[in-house]
Amino acid sequence: KAGVTQTPRYLIKTRGQQVTLSCSPISGHRSVSWYQQTPGQGLQFLFEYFSETQRNKGNFPGRFSGRQFSNSRSEMNVSTLELGDSALYLCASSSGLAGASDTQYFGPGTRLTVL
Amino acid sequence: AQSVTQLGSHVSVSEGALVLLRCNYSSSVPPYLFWYVQYPNQGLQLLLKYTTGATLVKGINGFEAEFKKSETSFHLTKPSAHMSDAAEYFCAVSDMGGGFKTIFGAGTRLFVKA
Numbered sequence: 001k002a003g004v005t006q007t008p009r010y011l012i013k014t015r016g017q018q019v020t021l022s023c024s025p026i027s028g029h030r031s032v033s034w035y036q037q038t039p040g041q042g043l044q045f046l047f048e049y050f051s052e053t054q055r056n057k058g059n060f061p062g063r064f065s066g067r068q069f070s071n072s073r074s075e076m077n078v079s080t081l082e083l084g085d086s087a088l089y090l091c092a093s094s095s096g097l098a099g100a101s102d103t104q105y106f107g108p109g110t111r112l113t114v115l
Numbered sequence: 116a117q118s119v120t121q122l123g124s125h126v127s128v129s130e131g132a133l134v135l136l137r138c139n140y141s142s143s144v145p146p147y148l149f150w151y152v153q154y155p156n157q158g159l160q161l162l163l164k165y166t167t168g169a170t171l172v173k174g175i176n177g178f179e180a181e182f183k184k185s186e187t188s189f190h191l192t193k194p195s196a197h198m199s200d201a202a203e204y205f206c207a208v209s210d211m212g213g214g215f216k217t218i219f220g221a222g223t224r225l226f227v228k229a
Contacts, residue, residue: 004158033217035219042219042220042221042222043205043219043222045216045217045218048216056216058216090158090159092158092159100147100209100210100217101147101164101166101209103149103161103164104159104161104217105161106151106158106159106160107158108156108157108158109157109158
């Protein structure tokens with residue numbers, strides 16, 4: 001089975017711009033979660049989608065949004081970029097059927113740099 | 116609310132020595148506990164997880180962890196470190212009260228000396 005893929009792998013933007021990141025989960029997985037990883041804050045949960053519905057979200061401002069398509073692919077969008085948004089954005093997929101005990105499979109991440 | 120504390124942001128061991136990475140958690144309901152490893156420029160890979168049943172969990176690459184409810188701990192061990200074990204390790208917790216949200220610890224970077 002192919003793993004979780006994320007595109008693009010690297011991205012450079014300037015303050016005020018917006019960005020869209022994409023995640024393709026493992027075939028058959030219906031849940032996609034997004035995390036932000038920074039040296040100072042570690043791994044922080046952004047949101048989780050299951051069958052096109054957001055089931056949970058973390059404590060991020062409304063500039064961070066996401067969606068999931070009928071084929072389970074997911075996108076996250078960050079509007080009005082700030083320098084502090086520079087981070088590695090990780091996507092994780094799971095079956096979505098085992099609840100909190102589900103194993104998450106992570107993609108390689110998208111490295112976003114905001115100048 | 117769930118939380119995870121990993122003691123020691125950096126741990127250094129000699130090749131062949133015991134690896135012990137510490138993790139303590141907080142959860143108001145029975146937790147599900149995970150250890151993940153992250154190699155440079157890669158995503159996270161599951162090492163092992165505890166859901167229910169046997170409290171000693173064996174994972175990949177010779178790692179194991181023991182769930183101790185009384186100590187709210189889930190420490191990761193490996194009897195003999197290998198150079199390829201050098202990476203960052205994350206402990207994580209989730210529970211049914213958390214609504215499909217996994218909370219990660221700050222991570223412990225493991226260095227292995229030849």
